[in-house]
Amino acid sequence: MLTIAAVKAAGAQARAYKLFDGGGLFLHVAPTGGKSWRLKYRFGGREKLLTVGRFPEVSLPEARARREEAKAVLRDGRDPAHAGAAPETFEQLARAWHAHQVPRWSTTHAADVLASLERDVFPAIGKRPIGEIGAAELLHAIGSVERRGRRETARRIRQRCSAIFGYAISQGLASQDPAAMLGRAMMAPALAQPHAALTSIDACRALIDACNRVAGASSAAALASRFLALTAVRLDAVRGMRWDELEDLDGVAPLWRVPPARMKLARAKKESDRFAHLVPLSAPAVAVLRAAAEIGYDTHSSGGLVFPSARRTSPLGEGALRQLYARAGFAGRHVPHGWRASFSTILNELHPEDRAAIDAALGHAGKGKVEAAYNRAQLLEQRRRLFDRWGALLTA
Structure with missing residues (x-):
């Protein structure tokens, strides 16, 4: 005792x-x-x-x-x-699990996870004692999401419920995870729709030329589009880009150091400078930056933003490039994120031996956690040659 x-x-x-x-x-x-x-x-x-x-x-x-x-x-x-005090409910444990995970997640992902539970799970089983919820009851709750046609959302919710039950088991508040086996009773997820992207270099050049014609080669949108194409980063990285992130523009190895806060990373990594993404800049990419500076998009007039909005105090609008591509006649054929697929597809076809460097250029981590932890090779020189090759292809 x-x-x-x-x-x-x-x-x-x-x-x-x-x-x-x-x-x-x-x-x-x-x-x-x-x-x-x-x-x-x-x-x-x-x-x-x-x-x-x-x-x-x-x-x-x-x-x-x-x-x-x-x-x-x-x-x-x-x-x-x-008969006695109320047992811990699913909602109480779900919120405790969420609070436990928040430090590892980005703010957006944390909000998405909680919103999905509040919308699709809590109304059905939130008030139920977590130790009394069975597989059939949980399947009925998640099935309502499937019946709305949101199969991928249902799959993610099942995974989150499984994590919540696992957390409850670790706290001694549940003895089993009824979500663990539900995958067999759920519909297969629909095929993912990839981002619309051009996959031939001729089509990529045609889009750049069309944007220059409809918006003017020196407009902020056209410049941002060209720079996005030449660097193959995510749109948010370019929209928030500032002049003090650039290094050695007048030297032989110009570089853009993208802060981890604007990268697609876990929250903890976003707060550490060692996870900054390094982008070697080709001569055409540097030329875009010089063009932006020449027409007034500089540190003094735009608060440090390289590609500001018309008001010069905020980043270029999130939908500006989609609208530009629609005006250029490429609606449905290419989206801003598609430049990453264009870069990967075309360069992997031309240089299959450089796959690791291409993945590194896109900011992709290694396949496994061990590789991601130990393989910190930046492959900068190899990536610089790739970006030089890519820039030459796009501007030929």
């Missing part, structure tokens, strides 16, 4: 652990150091868990008294989970 001193002395460890008292009662100690009293019992042929209180709010003698109360309820043929 436990002693009060042992309960007080129980400290956090790398993994959750239990200290048993007797009669199914035990102290659950979470990796965070939180302590709660749990009671293991059987009802209706199933093993169940009941949280009877948190320490120190509930002392050891009080926990034992609640254990005896629960056993009295069992002798009456009733489930203690419905």
Whole structure:
């Protein structure tokens, strides 16, 4: 049996652990150091868990008294989970899991995850005790998302529910993950629709020429479009680009250091400068920057932005390039993000031996976590030759 001193002395460890008292009662100690009293019992042929209180709010003698109360309820043929304090609900555990994960996620992803749960899961099972939710009940909730035609969303929600049940199991509040096997009962996800992208160099040149004609070669949108094409980065990186991110523009190795905050990374990586993305700049890319500076898009007139909006104090509008491509007659054939596919497709066909450098140029990590952790080779010189080749192809 436990002693009060042992309960007080129980400290956090790398993994959750239990200290048993007797009669199914035990102290659950979470990796965070939180302590709660749990009671293991059987009802209706199933093993169940009941949280009877948190320490120190509930002392050891009080926990034992609640254990005896629960056993009295069992002798009456009733489930203690419905006779005493309300058990932890799915929504409570989901929000606790979400708060635990937030430091690892970007702000946008964290908001998307919570919104999907609030919209599609909490109304159906949010108030249900998490230890009582079965696979059929969960499938019905997720099936409503499938029936709206959102199969990929349903797949992601199932994964998130599985993670929530896993979190509940680690806290001793559930004994199984009913979401784990639901994939077999769900519809296969629809085929992903790739971003519209041109995959021949002649078509890429034609789009650049058409944009120059309809918008003027010196307009902010046309310049940003050319620079996006020449660097194959994501649109947000170009929209937020500032002059102080550029290095050695007048030298032999011009470089753009894209801050990790504008890259597609986990939140923790966004806050570390070592995850900045390095983009070697070809001569045509440098020429675009010089053109932008010559017409007044410089540090003094645009607050440091290379490609500002008409007001000069904010970045170029998010839809400016899509609108430009539509005016140029390429609506549905190419989108701003498509330049990454154009770059990868064309260069992989021409230089299959440079696949690793092409992936690095796009900011793609290695296939596995070990490779991503240990293979930090920037391949800068190889990437510089690729961008020089790409720039020559686009401007030929």
